[in-house]
Amino acid sequence: MIFQRDDKTSEPFNSVKAGKYLTLGVDVPLVLDCGIPLDNFTVAYESYGTLNANKTNVILVCHALSLDQFVSGVNPISGKNGWWDLVVGPGKLIDTENFFVICPNILGGCMGTTGPKEINPETGERWGLQFPGVTISDMVRAQALLLDELGIDKVFCAIGGSMGGMQVLEWAAAFPERVFAAVPIATASHHSAQNIAFHEVGRQAIMADQDWRGGDYLNQGCYPQRGLAIARMIAHITYLSEPALQNKFGRRLQDRDEITFGFDADFQVESYLRHQGSTFVDRFDANSYLYITRAMDYFDLAEHHGNGILAEAFREAETRFCVISFTSDWLYQTAESRAIVKALNAVAANVSFAEIESDKGHDAFLLEEPEFWKVLSGFLEGAADKYGLISK
Amino acid sequence: MIRKVQTYPIRIDFQLIAQMVEPGSRVLDVGCGDGALLDYLDQEKQVDGRGIELSSEGVNACVSAGLSVIQGDADQDLNDYPDQAFDYVVLGQTLQATREPHNVLKNLVRIGKHAIVSFPNFGYWQVRMDLVFSGRMPQTKSLSHNWYDTPNIHFCTIKDFITLCGTLGIEIESGVALNHLGRTRAIGGTGMRFANLRGEQAVFLLKMR
Numbered sequence: 001m002i003f004q005r006d007d008k009t010s011e012p013f014n015s016v017k018a019g020k021y022l023t024l025g026v027d028v029p030l031v032l033d034c035g036i037p038l039d040n041f042t043v044a045y046e047s048y049g050t051l052n053a054n055k056t057n058v059i060l061v062c063h064a065l066s067l068d069q070f071v072s073g074v075n076p077i078s079g080k081n082g083w084w085d086l087v088v089g090p091g092k093l094i095d096t097e098n099f100f101v102i103c104p105n106i107l108g109g110c111m112g113t114t115g116p117k118e119i120n121p122e123t124g125e126r127w128g129l130q131f132p133g134v135t136i137s138d139m140v141r142a143q144a145l146l147l148d149e150l151g152i153d154k155v156f157c158a159i160g161g162s163m164g165g166m167q168v169l170e171w172a173a174a175f176p177e178r179v180f181a182a183v184p185i186a187t188a189s190h191h192s193a194q195n196i197a198f199h200e201v202g203r204q205a206i207m208a209d210q211d212w213r214g215g216d217y218l219n220q221g222c223y224p225q226r227g228l229a230i231a232r233m234i235a236h237i238t239y240l241s242e243p244a245l246q247n248k249f250g251r252r253l254q255d256r257d258e259i260t261f262g263f264d265a266d267f268q269v270e271s272y273l274r275h276q277g278s279t280f281v282d283r284f285d286a287n288s289y290l291y292i293t294r295a296m297d298y299f300d301l302a303e304h305h306g307n308g309i310l311a312e313a314f315r316e317a318e319t320r321f322c323v324i325s326f327t328s329d330w331l332y333q334t335a336e337s338r339a340i341v342k343a344l345n346a347v348a349a350n351v352s353f354a355e356i357e358s359d360k361g362h363d364a365f366l367l368e369e370p371e372f373w374k375v376l377s378g379f380l381e382g383a384a385d386k387y388g389l390i391s392k
Numbered sequence: 393m394i395r396k397v398q399t400y401p402i403r404i405d406f407q408l409i410a411q412m413v414e415p416g417s418r419v420l421d422v423g424c425g426d427g428a429l430l431d432y433l434d435q436e437k438q439v440d441g442r443g444i445e446l447s448s449e450g451v452n453a454c455v456s457a458g459l460s461v462i463q464g465d466a467d468q469d470l471n472d473y474p475d476q477a478f479d480y481v482v483l484g485q486t487l488q489a490t491r492e493p494h495n496v497l498k499n500l501v502r503i504g505k506h507a508i509v510s511f512p513n514f515g516y517w518q519v520r521m522d523l524v525f526s527g528r529m530p531q532t533k534s535l536s537h538n539w540y541d542t543p544n545i546h547f548c549t550i551k552d553f554i555t556l557c558g559t560l561g562i563e564i565e566s567g568v569a570l571n572h573l574g575r576t577r578a579i580g581g582t583g584m585r586f587a588n589l590r591g592e593q594a595v596f597l598l599k600m601r
């Protein structure tokens with residue numbers, strides 16, 4: 001068994017409480033897009049830097065599918081650097097000495113915000129598939145409630161890559177008056193058939209695992225780690241580019257000089273993917289993976305906010321946009337970003353758009369990309385200037 | 393400080409364009425290059441400026457400098473903008489590089505309440521001399537490419553331009569010719585032939601009739 005773990009605890013991943021938490025929907029429940037009201041739910045978040053007196057220095061970071069609220073510094077759960085530590089921190093591009101950076105774990109996630117792995121207060125058991133289906137819009141409305149609770153009316157900037165970018169677009173469409181600047185990176189205004197197809201294969205892998213138990217695995221003390229690992233392996237391929245894989249692994253063999261005529265990981269790329277899969281199951285809930293991928297598949301900004309016309313979704317936007325894509329990203333291609341820019345132009349919105357030359361694929365936004373950083377930094381400085389955050 | 397302070401003297405055609413722009417207006421610069429004009433207009437006229445630029449180097453330089461610029465091209469992307477979305481749409485030294493200059497011009501006056509167009513004048517005496525005496529495609533300071541690698545595929549003279557505006561129903565509000573020393577001369581009336589001969593470049597302020 002490739003993905004068999006040594007310990008057999010029913011809690012498949014570290015559930016140490018870390019970061020900050022707030023209970024929301026106490027007086028008024030959040031009515032989800034599926035129609036179900038959610039009350040007394042938790043949003044886990046992390047923040048960096050200090051909120052200024054006027055609460056004008058807020059940068060909302062929206063995280064991607066498999067990431068979390070621990071953007072900067074050391075992730076207290078994994079002990080590794082936060083996923084955007086290269087960009088966010090004291091003295092860094094998003095300087096936490098000037099900005100108050102906040103990142104909420106998404107609704108349906110598994111890092112402390114209410115999701116399928118948490119206890120359903122009505123039954124005392126894990127939600128599992130009893131958890132209501134959530135959408136990107138639900139996630140954003142939960143985040144809006146979090147900001148309400150913190151007394152933040154308007155963020156200086158909402159920024160995020162991939163699914164984080166979808167949240168940024170949703171923010172700009174649903175709450176244009178609350179977002180001064182928006183930076184959707186390596187993202188799309190809706191999921192394509194290919195995007196949905198990849199997600200479906202991942203979900204099928206999870207649901208085909210005997211230990212998934214119809215989603216009830218946590219109540220039954222088991223865990224669909226093989227299924228989730230396979231889902232992650234598939235997804236991971238889509239985050240890289242063909243040249244990136246080729247450069248990194250080529251056809252090199254793993255710890256051997258000859259092929260074995262067996263099905264062990266002969267090739268380095270196989271070994272790498274297996275490693276990606278097996279480490280993922282240590283930190284992610286399989287049901288969360290189902291729920292979140294579904295939310296992404298359902299995402300269609302034009303349909304939700306513009307009666308099918310994307311430009312209409314941005315009709316009210318006073319927001320300054322900076323749309324960024326990467327040349328080798330084949331998951332959310334430049335054409336998707338261009339469609340967003342086209343729609344923004346159609347309402348004469350204030351938009352910048354840069355396609356960054358990179359061979360790192362979709363994951364480029366998480367990695368060291370000096371040209372990307374230069375563009376991002378320039379945009380943020382220009383926006384901060386217009387927002388009155390920089391004294392000349 | 394956000395941007396580098398523009399080193400003076402600023403290009404003379406930028407100054408002419410800036411003179412045509414009302415302070416605080418909304419400006420779209422089509423083919424904005426590294427954003428020098430947008431930056432200048434921002435500083436001198438406090439405009440709400442946007443740009444479109446074909447080269448990714450140009451776009452990245454602009455956005456890095458805090459300017460609102462998208463990667464795109466005049467032939468295609470102007471179609472996306474709504475009518476009268478800007479006070480001024482500027483096309484500086486780019487008309488001759490577009491595939492369909494007539495459609496670009498129509499878009500400029502549709503999107504902008506005014507359009508400002510500058511271009512190198514192919515009727516300039518030195519260009520004419522070059523062709524007559526060398527028998528080869530003219531190359532001057534403002535037209536420095538070889539015929540085979542030039543991005544400038546649709547040259548015109550000042551006279552041609554005025555004729556096209558007439559055909560397209562575009563009103564010329566004002567026009568200025570610039571000679572090689574940077575001296576300016578209003579285009580119009582009896583000075584027309586002179587401008588077409590002596591003007592190395594021209595700047596026009598246009599609107600839809």
